[in-house]
Amino acid sequence: MQRIGVFVCWCGSNIAATVDVAAVAEAAKLEPAVAFATDYQYMCSESGQSMIKDAVKEHNLTGIVIASCSPRMHETTFRKTAQAAGLNPYMVEIANLREQCSWVHKNKEEATEKAIVLMRTAVAKLTLNQPLIAGESSVTKRALVIGGGIAGIQTALDIADAGYEVDIVEKKPTIGGKMAQLDKTFPTLDCAACILTPKMVDVATNDKITIYSYSEVEEVKGFVGNFTAKIRRKARYVDEELCTGCGACTEKCPSKKNPNEFNMGLDNRTAIYIPFAQAVPKVPVIDAKNCIKFKTGKCGLCATVCPSNAIKYDQEDTFVEENYGAIVVATGFNPIKLDEFGELGYGQIPDVITSLEYERLMNAAGPTKGHVLRPSDGKKPKKIVFVQCVGSRGQSCREKGYCSKICCMYTAKHAILTKDHYPEMDVDVFYIDVRTPGKNYDEFYRRAVEEYDVNYIKGQVGKIYEENGKVMVQGSDMLGNKQLTVEADLVVLATAIEPDETARSIGTMLTASMDTNDFFTEAHAKLRPVESPTAGIYLSGVCQGPKDVPETVSQAGAAASKVIGLLAKDKLVGNPCVAGSNPLLCNGCGQCANVCPYGAISYVEEEVRGPGVREVRRYAVVNEAVCQGCGACTVTCPSGAMDLKGFTNRQIMAEVDAICK
Amino acid sequence: MQVNENKEFRPRIVAFCCNWCSYVGADLAGSSRMEYPADVKIIRVPCSCRVNPMFILRAFERGADGVILCGCHPGDCHYSTGNYYARRRMTMLFSMLDYLGIEKERTRVEWVSAAEGAKFAATMNEFIDTVKNLGENRKLRDLRCKE
Amino acid sequence: MLKISMENIDKLYAAIKESRDLFLPIESAGQVQFAEYTDDAVVRLDVLKTVKSAKDAFFPQSEDLMEFKVCGKEIDVIPPSGDMKEFVIMGVKACDAKSFEILDRVYLKEPIDSYYALRREKGLVVVQACGRPEESCFCNVFGIDATAPVGDVVTYLVDGTLYWDAQTEKGKELTEKIASVFDNADANDDAKVEASKAETKAIMEKLPFANLDLSRFNGENMMEIFKDERWNELYKACLGCGTCTFVCPTCQCYDIKDYDTGHGIKRFRCWDSCMYSDFTMMAHGNNRNSQMERFRQRFMHKLVYYPSNNEGIYSCVGCGRCVNKCPISMNIVKVIKTMGVTDNE
């Protein structure tokens, strides 16, 4: 049986003016579990608190009810008081007599009556309280970054800079991501490679950072502070240790007609290749599908010419298992596939290309050495039409409902760069809206219109077709209120972006929630934008939502600072009000895990023992370090096996009973 | 029972409030001195998704005349998804109570943010009026709990 | 013997109601139960089997025992009043009537169950001879004559007339009080009743279970039956629900529960079922952990334990309700047929 002390606070006249505090204390004395009750002017004051401590000792109290202001105000204070008095800090309940009673009611009789009910409710709950102890867990001081684009690179560098080990897992043979493919960056027009590649080198040379390129995360187990990841290192058939990156193999490779992914298939590469000159690591990879040695068994030229014997045809996938305290998702994006946009002619008309292809065309290291030449005949176009919002902001199922955010600005960039190189070229831009929020962004766009005389047409494009060697763009001009057909030599589609296709499986692996577009969900849209609701999982870059380079870099830094904050801790102290499942009642149906926003619930198949019970059962186990105590699982559980400490079913029902008494 | 020949009918109202939004909203109603009848008694729960239909039935069993559940606005849940589940569960429960012929107006869900003290007070006033008009809960209570 | 036409039967009910509560087989939402008679009740004396038996009258499904009132830190104990209005239960068939004797042997033995004893004292049983026995009936196996039920008053429902024949002092006393509603029966009526009885008896003999063999349940091979491997076959489909128990007129187990009203405790007892997994749950766990044990217990009790304590009287009256209602069609008849012969026969 509990021995409860009830302390009714006057809060000066805040409570006492409307509530007969003495009557509340007197009523408390009648409660079966109450061993002591009193009222006092300011319970939160020094003397109020020592009064509590004394009473706990004198009356041998097992728990205390403070009838005072809102628990949101002083719950922590009184928990500390209780602790100082030798009680478990969770043997404290607050009856909210101020904000939810004296301040909202005027009639003293009614307010007092309610105050007594609130006091009884708190006593009823406290009678069922159990001492709670917050769990502690250790933190592995190492972070995993999934994705080696600018987001992953920046996050890794920042974490490493704070002195922690970081591993980057990149599925492509090199880090760099999409930014490496860009020509210039808006609005400053500095060359993407010039600002990115030094960072790539920093990553490569930083001794705190390990790059697992051409690798994928295969499995993740554990929880915040204690993840274990299994990383598949795909066979690249080149020994990274031995290779010097001299490039002899790529020069001699006889299989030369393979579409070059880095240049968006606009030119070809060899079967053994380094994606681009500044690749990190600068180690070639053999594309086994197109390699003559792999296809026919004959060839082996690269091995012959390799001065360091680095070519290993018999290499197999290997696995690395590593422990991490935190995981950052930086899986990035891809332009959507345009297969379902037949009316735009992409794929049928060679001179209809995507923006990313146009980036490569303009890039000095690209397939045309930076000259804008039509893919169809290699001639310089006289008129280029840019089409915005291709696949973005749409209603149909082939389109994305969201704004891809970056297209307005890069199209303006393309237009400016084009006009800058070729002032004689005509440039039209079809747009729905031009969105330029960002520092110096609108100025940039206006330059395109005003300085470079780019012809912006407000309207959507309905059809693109070929006629007499020209690409005909049929669209509407909403300002001119007319339909028009523009004769172009080259059409560039500002294609919507979508999360990388690996995001969904990684999300599942990490039990990190995602939205319907497969973007990762943040823990709180405003207040915790770089954290996943799953503790220990952080979000960096476009995997969370469309964003441009500067935004990505700032989010990457923010994610890094969150990771550093976590890794700096030696121990994680949990919230003791967490869910727990009773193995004697649970039958492992799996419903609770479905509603857990944190992936805190897993299932084991183990022997269960209890009165008359000894059998192997599947049952739910809550990871207390991950559970945040929302209680969604408790209601989903039909068997009542799942309960929430501090807010148990019995406690809440006792409160209900006390109120309705 | 709080019914007395001389006194008007004073309903018993149980309000479940989530710790992060609605409970704070209720506190704000207090610090802004917005009045509502003392018949409302609040139970603090971590999240609206903690509220089991069992608790609501329990309140009626014990003689509550109305039960209201307040949580963060959809999309603003502290735990990101809790109120979405609560929303479905309560929709189902309420429709079942209605199906059984029990006055559906005795149950209610309202989203009250931490900034909406005024909304909290207004909601409570309105809800009490509704329940007062319905009168005492007779259809869903255990007679033995009547003193 | 007295008689009353079914057309005037409401007069009989009203006359009884004047001095006592009256329970009758009443139809509500498609089912017939013994329930208190009201003016708008649909009385179905013609229905052979109510869903639940008549035992509710003396051993209700739930019954308040006492009350504790909490007043501050004080607790007042409020004992039962010990008072109760006299009542009549009418339309009880021979099987249910026999079940009262089986319950008496449990509850009226020392220590006497005062709640049950009070109801027995206050209750008057008007039995009714059966008209149309069903395929699930097998009361004759237990020596019960469906046409000659035992009660304070015996009635026969023949061709729209209810014949009334008081048997006991209690029955005669009531009959006197309400005599004005009846007419006297003549020899012609006697003949009608006898003819109806003969007809029913003839059908009883043709019933599929008329010749169930109970000889192995003679009290001499308790352990042999207990250990019989075939229980493992019989119980397998049992869902562990309490349907058989709750429709059974002789099942007598109850649980005592407290209901917290917020102001105190209402202590009541309610029927329990040995088929339930939490039956006789104690601090250390459960006596019978498996459904096989629970299933076996129910039938061992009816066919072996009870008879061995009660001069060979079985705790089954062959009403056949469990035969009709078991969700998986497992029942005492199948148990008797299986266990009634030794394994090697």
Add this chain to the structure above:
Amino acid sequence: MQRIVDKINELFANGTVDRVLGWKVGEFSYDRTPYVFTKEGGLDGFAYDSFCANNLSKYLIAESRKEGKVLVLLKPCDTYSYNQLVAENRIKTENVYTVSIPCKGKVDVEKLKAMGMTGITDIVENGEELTVTTLYGDEKVNRCDVLCEKCLACQKTAKECDEAIEGEAYEKPHKDRFATVEELEAMSPEERFAFWRKELSKCIRCNACRNVCPACSYIKCVFDNDNSGIASKANTDEFQENMFHIIRAFHVAGRCTDCGECSRVCPQGIPLHLLNRKFIKEINELYGEYQAGDNTESRGPLTSFTKEDCEPSIVYEKGGK
């Protein structure tokens, strides 16, 4: 039935399965008991006919944990229960061999009895006609007039099983599954209240509905658990009658496949399926068509959500009068 027997014997013979979960004949021509036949014991007493109404899927919770492979016969509706149990990890599928069997709807003997046919000694099925022999004379009835309630609106086709035994083409009765629910919805709250009071007051808390239900397969039900705070063994007040059935319906909401066993086994004939169907109807209307047990992967409607879900206040607008 012969095709089923042949198939089982074939699977016994080639060692695919060790046991068969099926139905066994009983004392009358209409009582069928679920039974586990073994390879050694053979198929003595095996039956599959119009009276094999029991949903066998629930038995697999225990049977699939035993050694050897058990073959289970699943009527089309039972395949959904099976899937739902698999989705909830209640069945060890590696020990189960599923065989879907045809079903033309099952006959409800209670309906025959309600039509006044008592003392039934034999029922002979001849196409769409049943000849019922009773102690008091013979009667003929149309099969479709005495089908189980659950079969009247059953439009289920068997989900994928290890083996499918097809039956002859058969036109299912097509009573609208939600017709009665809609009738109730159209009543006034007072009428609905009266309807349910009348029905639920019959409840004797025998737990047959719960124990037969494949979705109610929890180790210990909250109503049996003294620590749950809502344990109750008897309906000691009308509130308890409501409470038990509301909570039960809620616990199976989104998981109930509408197999209809609850109503079929209720000794008091309470139309419990109308509670489950109400939830199913609401779920379909508010959250999109959902059939529990349609597959073993999808999340139930009450363990998922969309941001655009309707508010609970929709009940005030669309609820009954």
